[in-house]
Amino acid sequence: MEIVWIVLAVVVLIGLFLWATYNGLITLNTRVDEAWSDITIQLKRRADLIPNLIETVKGYASHEKSVFENVTKARAATVSPEVLAHPAKAAKAEGDFQSTMKSLFAVAEAYPQLQANQNFLSLQQELTDTEDKIMSARRFYNGGVRELNIKVKQFPQVLFVGALGFKPREFFEVADQAAIQEPPQVKF
Secondary structure, eight states: OOOHHHHHHHHHHHHHHHHHHHHHHHHHHHHHHHHHHHHHHHHHHHHHHHHHHHHHOOOOTTHHHHHHHHHHHHOOOOOOOHHHOHHHHHHHHHHHHEEEEHHHHHHHHTTTTHTOOHHHHHHHHHHHHHHHHHHHHHHHHHHHHHHHHHHSTTGGGTTTTTTTTTOOOOOOOSSOOHHHSSSHHHHH
């Protein structure tokens, strides 16, 4: 009779462990999904600001048509559903977008009257604020991915989480590592 109680106690403990592990994984998975949603919201906010910024710059530099087209294409790519479904594709689109935005601001620098335009300065400040929010959302997302990946890869969970449908998630990483290796050049 004692053996039956011992076996029953072991089964109950294993059941409690599986229950707690499963609920913990569901919680972490939901946090990662929420964090990714936060990133997409901020990307959409930024994408909504870009047309206004382009129109403001166009008023001063209408002959820079290729710059405006490139920024518009890069903007569309960052909020495309196909791209937003995969962190690696989103990181690549982000890198492309950042490159095109540099060219837009280079054009803006060539026009001192544009630099004094209150609308342009306001849009530039909103864009900076949004970029800060995107960076914060990325950190939150990557923190959630880290926690989920640790839980999924730890023993003994690694033995059964795949059967429950859980797998490690991708971090939101810089696509072009070479671009961040060199410090930015500041010239006055």
